[in-house]
Amino acid sequence: MPIAADLKALPLSIFGVVLAITLGITYWASRRTSDATSFWAATRGISGVQNGFAIAGDYMSASSFLGFAGLMFLFGFDAMVGLMAAIVAFLPVLLYIAERMRNAGKFTAVDVLSYRMRERPTRMVAALGTLAVVSVYLIAQMVGAGVLIEALTGLTFTPSVILVGAFMMIYVIFGGMIATTWVQIIKAGLLMIAGVVLGVWVLAEFGFNVSNLFDAAAQEHSEGSGFFEGGLQFNSKLDLISFGLAFLLGTAGLPHILMRFFTVPNARAARSSVAWAIFLIGSFYIVIMLVGTGARAILGQSSESAVGETGNLALPLLAEELGGGAGTTGGDVFLAVISAVALATILAVVAGLVIAASGAVAHDLWSNVVRRGRDSEREEVYVAKIAAAAMGVLAIGVSIAGGSGFNVSVLVALAFTIASSATLPALLFALFWRRFNTTGAVVGMSVGLLASLVLIAFSAPVWPGPDSEGSPLGSLALDVPAIFSVPIGFLACWLGTLVSREPEAERRYDELNVRAETGYGAEGTEVPAAPPPGEAPRERPREPVAVP
Amino acid sequence: MPITVFWAGCFITYLLLAAFAPELMGERVLGVTLGFVLSLAQILMTWLVTFLYVRRADRVFEPLERRAASVAARRRSAS
Numbered sequence: 063m064p065i066a067a068d069l070k071a072l073p074l075s076i077f078g079v080v081l082a083i084t085l086g087i088t089y090w091a092s093r094r095t096s097d098a099t100s101f102w103a104a105t106r107g108i109s110g111v112q113n114g115f116a117i118a119g120d121y122m123s124a125s126s127f128l129g130f131a132g133l134m135f136l137f138g139f140d141a142m143v144g145l146m147a148a149i150v151a152f153l154p155v156l157l158y159i160a161e162r163m164r165n166a167g168k169f170t171a172v173d174v175l176s177y178r179m180r181e182r183p184t185r186m187v188a189a190l191g192t193l194a195v196v197s198v199y200l201i202a203q204m205v206g207a208g209v210l211i212e213a214l215t216g217l218t219f220t221p222s223v224i225l226v227g228a229f230m231m232i233y234v235i236f237g238g239m240i241a242t243t244w245v246q247i248i249k250a251g252l253l254m255i256a257g258v259v260l261g262v263w264v265l266a267e268f269g270f271n272v273s274n275l276f277d278a279a280a281q282e283h284s285e286g287s288g289f290f291e292g293g294l295q296f297n298s299k300l301d302l303i304s305f306g307l308a309f310l311l312g313t314a315g316l317p318h319i320l321m322r323f324f325t326v327p328n329a330r331a332a333r334s335s336v337a338w339a340i341f342l343i344g345s346f347y348i349v350i351m352l353v354g355t356g357a358r359a360i361l362g363q364s365s366e367s368a369v370g371e372t373g374n375l376a377l378p379l380l381a382e383e384l385g386g387g388a389g390t391t392g393g394d395v396f397l398a399v400i401s402a403v404a405l406a407t408i409l410a411v412v413a414g415l416v417i418a419a420s421g422a423v424a425h426d427l428w429s430n431v432v433r434r435g436r437d438s439e440r441e442e443v444y445v446a447k448i449a450a451a452a453m454g455v456l457a458i459g460v461s462i463a464g465g466s467g468f469n470v471s472v473l474v475a476l477a478f479t480i481a482s483s484a485t486l487p488a489l490l491f492a493l494f495w496r497r498f499n500t501t502g503a504v505v506g507m508s509v510g511l512l513a514s515l516v517l518i519a520f521s522a523p524v525w526p527g528p529d530s531e532g533s534p535l536g537s538l539a540l541d542v543p544a545i546f547s548v549p550i551g552f553l554a555c556w557l558g559t560l561v562s563r564e565p566e567a568e569r570r571y572d573e574l575n576v577r578a579e580t581g582y583g584a585e586g587t588e589v590p591a592a593p594p595p596g597e598a599p600r601e602r603p604r605e606p607v608a609v610p
Numbered sequence: 611m612p613i614t615v616f617w618a619g620c621f622i623t624y625l626l627l628a629a630f631a632p633e634l635m636g637e638r639v640l641g642v643t644l645g646f647v648l649s650l651a652q653i654l655m656t657w658l659v660t661f662l663y664v665r666r667a668d669r670v671f672e673p674l675e676r677r678a679a680s681v682a683a684r685r686r687s688a689s
Contacts, residue, residue: 139635139645143628146652150621153659157613161667273641290643291636299629306625329675333667340660344653351649582679 069216073398077215080402081229084409087244091237098439099586101238101446102169102421103324106586108243110331114338117322119246120414121313122253122343124206124374124407125474126350131380132373133295134354135361138283140295140302141354145347147306151313152343156336159314161329162493162578168585170421171320171485174578175492178570179500182431187507189426191484192317194511195477196419197457199316200412202473204461206374207408209470213375214401220462226405227458230412234420234450239325242413249403249410254346256403260377261349263384264356275352278359289358301540305475308544312478315485318411318418329581356380372471378404416450416457423449475542476518482544483551484510491555493578496571498555499564506555513550517543613659620655624648 095101108116123129126148133141167173172188204223211222233241268275276290283289296302313319323332357380361369369376378400382388385396424446429437461468484507491498491506521543540546577583627648628635635645 139628139632139643142645142649143625146621146624146649150617150652150656153617153656156660157663271641276642276646290645291632302629303625306621310621330668330672333664337660337664340656344656348650348653351646576678576682580675580679580682582682 070214070398072394073215073401074217076398076402077405080406080409083248084229084233084241084245084406087248088233088237088241091241091244094240095236095238096443098169098425098442098446100240101443102321102417102425103586104239104243106325106327108325108331110326110334111338112243112247113322113326113331113335114342115250116243116246116325117319117335117339118342118346119248119250119253119407119410120318120322121316121339122250122346122407123203123411124210124404125202125470126346127253127257127407128210128374128377128404129206129372130347130350131354131357132369132376134351134373135357135369135376136366136373137295138279138289138355138358139291142351143302143306144309145350147309148313149340149344149347151310152336152340154311154314155319156333156340158490158493159320160323160332160336161581163320164323164326164329164332165581165584166493166574166578167324169321169324169425170418171317171489172422172426174574175488175503176426176430177577178492178567178574179503180564180567182434183504184500185426185431187504188485188488189422189431191480191507191511192422192426193419195315195481195485196317196415196422197453198473198480199477200415200419200453200457201461201464201468202470202477203408203412203415204457205464205466205468205473206470207405207412208461209466210374210404210408213370214378214397214404219465223458223461226408226412227454227461229409230416231451231454233409233413234416234454235447239417242410242417243322243325245406245413246410249406250342252403252406254342256400257346257349257353260353260356260381260384260400264353264360264380267356267360267384272352275355275359279355282358282362284363296541298540300545301542304540304545305542307548308475308478308482308542311482311486311544311548313481315481315489316477317422317481317485318414321418321421322414324585327586328584353377353380360384412457416453419453420446420450423453471541472518472521475521476514479514479518479542479544479547480511483514483547484508487548487551487555491559492574495559496568498559498571499562499567501562501564502555502557502559505558506551509554509558510547510551513547513554514543517547613663617655617659621652624652 094105099105130141130145133144163171163174166177170192172185172192175188176184204226207226208219208223211217211225212219233245265272265275268278280289285294296305326332326335354376357376360383361376361379365379369379378397381400382393382397385394386392424442428445429435429442487510488503488507492503521540628645635643637644639647
């Protein structure tokens with residue numbers, strides 16, 4: 063098998079520079095990473111602004127940068143709706159989740175759930191949910207990365223995937239959350255700069271007259287002004303709404319995003335970090351709307367086949383065109399720079415995913431379920447590194463085995479569907495419903511997970527053809543089935559709760575509530591008006607709760 | 611609570627308009643399309659809600675939280 067079809071030296075050398083810088087960061091971070099708090103929470107020393115950049119870097123995957131720009135190029139208005147769902151989604155995170163998460167948890171979102179529930183069953187199911195979201199999302203990113211790097215540098219699919227996987231493992235295993243955070247911060251910075259340059263350049267091409275830009279874009283589309291009316295990407299109105307819902311509610315259930323709130327010193331910093339992330343992501347999405355429209359106006363209808371089925375190559379092609387066209391020095395350089403930014407984007411996201419997976423395996427499953435909290439921190443970190451390596455190897459293997467046969471958008475839809483239907487309902491109920499109990503959480507998360515998997519298996523992209531013929535759901539088979547699975551998830555939590563009563567969970571809810579709302583006793587913070595030593599339980603006592 | 615109604619209302623209205631009134635989204639307003647204007651409005655709405663919440667949390671909620679936490683701490687050391 064050939065390793066490279068037609069190597070392009072310039073993009074590869076810029077890639078090399080990006081990779082070298084990230085390795086330097088990892089080396090620096092590795093000397094600061096020793097215990098569990100530094101490995102998963104970067105010693106809780108990340109500031110609000112830094113964490114805001116890191117969240118933006120963690121969240122805006124290649125599908126935000128290249129994907130949405132490509133969808134804008136192909137489908138126009140429908141892609142704008144997707145972008146808006148993805149930014150408004152941070153409001154529930156800001157208003158209901160972020161600060162409470164910081165106050166009540168330690169390393170993973172699951173900590174918050176198990177705080178008031180019977181620890182072992184809750185952690186087990188919740189960690190499975192985390193792993194499901196993370197692995198599906200990870201494979202989506204890696205397959206996307208392989209296809210992209212192949213197109214941009216000439217390196218073929220398999221070595222591209224191995225390259226991305228290897229670097230992601232190096233960051234996490236040696237540099238932990240500190241390296242991951244700084245890779246994400248730098249990536250967010252690069253992405254913002256690239257976005258602004260592209261945006262201004264596109265606008266300049268049209269004399270900074272947005273109206274001209276829109277006219278030109280509509281002229282270049284077969285549907286004319288239909289380009290701005292929507293309905294081109296989705297088969298039905300229900301599909302569009304369901305897609306919006308999945309992004310809106312799924313974001314607040316993404317484990318790698320939630321985990322970022324443990325890296326800041328207190329709830330105030332958690333709050334300001336979301337605010338910064340909202341500002342950065344919102345600005346970037348405005349740019350993406352303009353740049354995507356610009357791609358349609360400048361590249362035109364004739365480039366539809368060149369950008370690929372998903373439109374992923376629209377942005378790199380636009381950069382090449384703006385730089386002077388294919389074959390010119392300017393075009394080559396700009397293309398290479400944008401490609402390198404895309405690579406940095408992918409690396410930052412996959413590293414965040416792998417560290418979230420290592421938290422689920424080592425902190426939730428190994429330390430608290432298998433060893434029942436009796437292991438040392440050293441052991442926890444050691445297991446985490448093994449888990450990160452295993453997850454990396456597995457993701458590389460599956461991505462190569464499945465190859466470009468994986469439909470990336472189905473995988474992303476699946477990840478968001480699970481996050482919104484399995485993780486989010488249990489998390490919200492745990493924080494806001496006193497009566498909620500272990501049975502409800504376990505039943506809710508399992509049913510939510512199962513419903514997502516089944517509905518995705520019946521979804522339209524899996525059963526192509528008019529009205530999804532063959533799928534048992536017929537024309538109700540959607541691209542993203544969140545509109546069905548989210549209510550199922552909430553309902554299952556509720557029904558599961560009703561079958562049993564658990565006074566312990568309700569008593570602990572009061573404790574959780576005080577801690578989540580006020581930060582009293584939160585990890586790594588000063589307890590206000592400190593009680594005499596020995597009487598302030600900083601750790602939650604691990605007395606075994608009676609199991610029926 | 612009112613803020614929840616506000617942001618959810620804005621977004622759901624936008625989503626429903628996008629799904630059920632596509633022609634309206636293509637309508638030209640000030641040279642650009644209404645869909646683009648409404649999309650920008652969603653981002654501005656998100657920024658506004660964020661600004662209002664952060665300001666209120668810094669000024670009102672946090673002092674309250676501190677007071678509640680110190681009361682809790684005193685109770686615990688007393689008992």
